[in-house]
Amino acid sequence: MSLPTIRLAVDAVVFGYDPKEGISVLLIQRKYDPFKGGWALPGGLVNEDESLEHAxxxxxxxxxxxxxxxxxxxxxxxxxxxxxxxxxxxVAYYGLVKKSDFILYAATDADDAKWFHWDELPELAFDHKDILETAIKRLRGKIRYEPIGFELLDDKFPFSDLHKLYENVLDKEVDRRNFKKKFLQLDILTELEEKVSEGPGRPxxxxxxxxxxxxxxKKEGFNFEI
Amino acid sequence: MSLPTIRLAVDAVVFGYDPKEGISVLLIQRKYDPFKGGWALPGGLVNEDESLEHAxxxxxxxxxxxxxxxxxxxxxxxxxxxxxxxxxxxVAYYGLVKKSDFILYAATDADDAKWFHWDELPELAFDHKDILETAIKRLRGKIRYEPIGFELLDDKFPFSDLHKLYENVLDKEVDRRNFKKKFLQLDILTELEEKVSEGPGRPxxxxxxxxxxxxxxKKEGFNFEI
DNA sequence: GCAAAAGTGTTCCTTTTACACCCATGC
DNA sequence: GCATGGGTGTAAAAGGAACACTTTTGC
Structure with a gap:
């Protein structure tokens, strides 16, 4: 019996966040067939001697x-x-990044690389739609028992950015005061002296x-029902 | 550049339950090298045209x-x-079965197949210890937002079996009355006319x-903190 | 009648929800 | 001075934890 030839690939669902625009997903435009010109998740074949994460x-x-x-x-x-x-x-992975940290460029198998708002996604190649939906579900679940935010927000951020992040991920309104109370109780945030004013309103x-x-x-989990 | 030759396998962590003995894991004794004679999770290579689940x-x-x-x-x-x-x-999977449904036999790559209490596991081949630990953590997490039990208990069971199952999985005492109250509130159980007496005590x-x-x-999840 | 397990209810406390008023800024 | 968003507190409701006594059986 000959060895089956199964190829092993990795794909990445990378989420980025911007308080004004909401949550985006990083996609590439495929340079080669199949699905040449179509949008897809970044990814590719795993090398024989590298770990999956490395790939x-x-x-x-x-x-x-x-x-x-x-x-x-x-x-x-x-x-x-x-x-x-x-x-x-x-093997699909998902990641979180601060969008503003990067200038996208496209290379190797990609003709283009772009952020798409997660509500306005193009048609995707292969079964990448399924992968993306799985990732979105996971992110929504995750938020309830692990902190997210550090990876998506700037180092220093107004509380409202965090609040909007949760509303965006959960896709529902969350009472501002109760959210703040609960989040501060975790004792995970440090309030700085600095204030910031974005447009009208109190800084x-x-x-x-x-x-x-x-x-x-992140390691031990918590319970954060909202 | 030649194609990397990476083999793809599946492994299964199968949990079984018995109210008297607690939770067990199904292991096989390896017939061939590497780790010949050692205990391992059941599993093997995926065929080229079968799904992972099928494998x-x-x-x-x-x-x-x-x-x-x-x-x-x-x-x-x-x-x-x-x-x-x-x-x-x-690719590791985990499953739940009613132990009493099966008579184990060993074949193909296995010299023996046995249930081990999950607190008294032998040394395991490969990284199967890591896999098993991951599965145990998952089971403990799962119990909080999805029902388990149907797959592990007999069709009809006394409430105490379910209670013991939760205590076993969570490895802590759970107040009998509060547990019953909360579980019945889910409206997921049907109480039968039949009564059963196991040893002394009220049936x-x-x-x-x-x-x-x-x-x-199972599909939509719930919140079951205890 | 004694030991063992099942059935049931109440109180207290913690957590969650709902909700309103004042404050600092830009224009 | 008015529109906009930030900051804070309280009361009512719901949910969870703790806990004790009665019932039915086997021996």
């Missing part, structure tokens, strides 16, 4: 110039037929995450 | 005779070096799961 980070940087510092395995998609030409099993204090507490919650 | 179910039945009806993808383990001979990436009613509600919670 995602490498492909992501090659194709888009983005380096994520937070990356987590999402799910493995392996249905025969998901790639029209060969059997390819893809708000800037906050930053307490890295240590943040990592602790 | 797990096939390997599991071949090696142990167990057919799971509930199986969920756990995590993909892909570190180079996890298999001493080749690069093998393993208890038998319950069964309301399949429809169960599937709904």
């Amino acid at each position: 995602v980070e490498r492909e992501l940087e090659e194709e888009t110039g983005v380096k994520v510092d937070y990356l987590e395995q999402l799910y493995t998609f392996g249905n025969p037929g998901r790639d029209p030409r060969n059997r390819v099993v893809a 708000g204090s800037l906050f930053k995450f307490n890295q240590e507490k943040y990592d602790k919650f | 797990v179910e096939r390997e599991l039945e071949e090696e142990t005779g167990v057919k799971v009806d509930y199986l969920e993808q756990l995590y993909t383990f892909g570190n180079p070096g996890r298999d001493p001979r080749n690069r093998v990436v393993a 208890g009613s038998l319950f069964k799961f309301n399949q429809e509600k169960y599937d709904k919670f």
Whole structure:
């Protein structure tokens, strides 16, 4: 019996955030067939001697110039037929980045790399729509028992940015006062002296995450129902 | 550049339950090298034209005779070096079964197949210890936002079996009365007329799961903090 | 009649929700 | 001075935790 030839790939769902625009996803435009010219998740084949994480980070940087510092395995998609030409099993990861940290460029397999608002996505190649939906569900679930935000917001941010982030991810209104009360109770934020004023209205204090507490919650989880 | 040769395998962490003995894990004794004679999770290479789920179910039945009806993808383990001979990436699944439904037998790659109490596990081959620990964590997390039990208990069971199951999985005492109150509120159980007496003490009613509600919670999740 | 397990209810406390008024700024 | 967003507190409601007594059986 000969060895099955199954190719192993990784794909990355990278979320970015902007308080004004909401949540975006990083996509590339494919340079080669299949789906030439179509939009897809960044990703590619795993090399024989590299770890899966390394493969995602490498492909992501090659194709888009983005380096994520937070990356987590999402799910493995392996249905025969998901790639029209060969059997390819893809281990999908998802990551969070501060959009403003990067200038996108496209290279290797990508003709273009762009952020798309997660409500206005183009048609996607392969089963990447499924992957993306799985990632969105995961992000929505995650937010309830692990902090997100540090990876998506600037180092210093007004509280309203964090509040809007949660409203965006959960896609529902969240009472401003109760949210603040609950979040501050976690004792994960440091309030700075600085204030910032964006447009009209009273300026708000800037906050930053307490890295240590943040990592602790990330590791041990918490309960954050809202 | 030649195609990397990465082999793709699946491994299964199958949990079984017995109110008297607690939670067990199904392991096989390896017939061939590497780790010949050692204990390992059931599993094996994926065929070129079968889905990952199919591969797990096939390997599991071949090696142990167990057919799971509930199986969920756990995590993909892909570190180079996890298999001493080749690069093998393993997609791990975990499943829940009623132990009493099966008579184990060992075949193909397995010399023996046995249930081990999850507190008294032998040394495991490859990185299977990591896989198992990941599965245990997942099971403990799962119990809080999805029902488990239907897959682990007999069709009809006294309430105390369910209670013990939760105590076993969570590895802590849970107040009997509060647990019952909360669980019955979910309206997921049907109380039967039948009563059963196991040893001394007042006989208890038998319950069964309301399949429809169960599937709904399984799909949509709930919040069950205890 | 004693030990063992099942059935049931109440109180207290914590957490969550709903909600309103004042404050600092830009224009 | 008015529109806009930021900052803060309180009361009512719901949910969770703690806890004790009665009932039915086996021996």
